[in-house]
Amino acid sequence: MFNSNGEYQARNVPPYSLVASLLQLGGKQPTLTLQPIFSDNLQTFWQPRAVxxxxxxxxxxxxxxxxxVLAEQPSKENAWIKRTDNAPQAIVVPLxxxxxDA
Known part of the structure; x- marks a missing residue:
């Protein structure tokens, strides 16, 4: 909910939004990568940040x-959690x- 004034609490939902990236579109294993960001404008003053x-x-x-359902390891069939030391954590959804071209 970009540009909201604290509606997360009123709606009883966590204060996160997602940045979506399509990777390897047209390749052998295309994926949708979803990176959560903290986007509660009352706490970040309209400056969302990585979680x-x-x-x-x-x-x-x-x-x-x-x-x-989120797998803890990479999967070609199911969404999985991407955890790396020097990159933002994300959810990867194989397409x-x-x-x-698979």
Whole structure:
């Protein structure tokens, strides 16, 4: 909810948004990468930022509570959690053959 004034609390949802990236579109294994950002404007003064490790864990827990299945290791069939030391944590969703040459 970009440009909101604290509606996360009123709607009882976590204060996160997603930045989406399509990678290797048209390739052998295209993916949709979703990077959560902390976007509660009342706390960030309209300056969203990447989530920290604790917030990412909260975000993943929220998704799982909603019934989203996330693998802990890379998967060609299911969404998985990408954790690296020097890159933002993200959710990677493999896309089917309609988006690549597989």
């Amino acid at each position: 920290n490790a604790h917030e990412f864990s909260e975000f993943v827990a929220f998704l799982r509570e909603q019934g989203i 089917d053959k309609r988006f690549g």
